[in-house]
Amino acid sequence: MEKLKKTGMKQTPQRLAIMHHLEGNKCHPSAEDIYKSISPKFPSMSFATVYNTLENLKDHGLIKELTIESGKKRFDPDTSDHHHLICVKCKKIVDLPQEIQLQQKALTTAGVIKGFRILSTQINIYGLCPECTKTSS
Template identity: 40%
Template sequence: MRDSPKDIFKAMGVRMTPQRLEILRILEKCNEHPAAEDVYEKIRERFPSISFDTVYRTLSLFESHGLIKKVHHLAEKTRYDTNMRHHHHFVCVRCKKIIDFTWEGIDKIPAPEKVKEWGKVEDRYVELRGICQDCLKKTGV
């Protein structure tokens, strides 16, 4: 049983506006992984004068309340990797520190059959996300 939009907005403690409602509907219907621009193009069908800002603000709002999330952390700036051997990353979600590691155990497990049907898998990347020791020390959490 899914919450009604009214309850969702009530729980967030914000007003339910037509724009927000429509963005919510678009997102609920969407099985892809839209960029802000995709949402903007879609909602303009009904709200031709909506501003980009409203879309961005609403996406941030939804994200801060755990309704959606960004596909990647670290998206603000491009980061470069100087290690060209196959490896994975530990990423600190606070300070964005990245540490390389290898993990043969996980490289060997065959990919799920369904995924193989979606296309040709060429690479496997694992990201372990958490809080690094430095950041743990800083806040004690």
């Protein structure tokens, strides 16, 4: 948990609470989710603090920002190389097994063809989760 120290970030109660909430969290919460779940303990905490903290954690590589639904940022404490399944009905987001990847050849091709310096890749697979598949006739 005290990865904060390594990054040189100050250890504040709000930050610790936010990190603690994220740690091991598989729900890919939004800023609002985080705010709601933490503000009872920190009634004075501002929304701006949540955004600031998330931005800082992201800049220091402790979390990832997901771009899954336009209109809302989501955050993932799992910084390992993995991707996501999104249920278009219930909006649930679950991790994909790590073996789901782009063909390496393809990526290289992209690099060569476009002259792009690739920094990261995000794969979103949209569909219906098992539960929603059942309930949608």
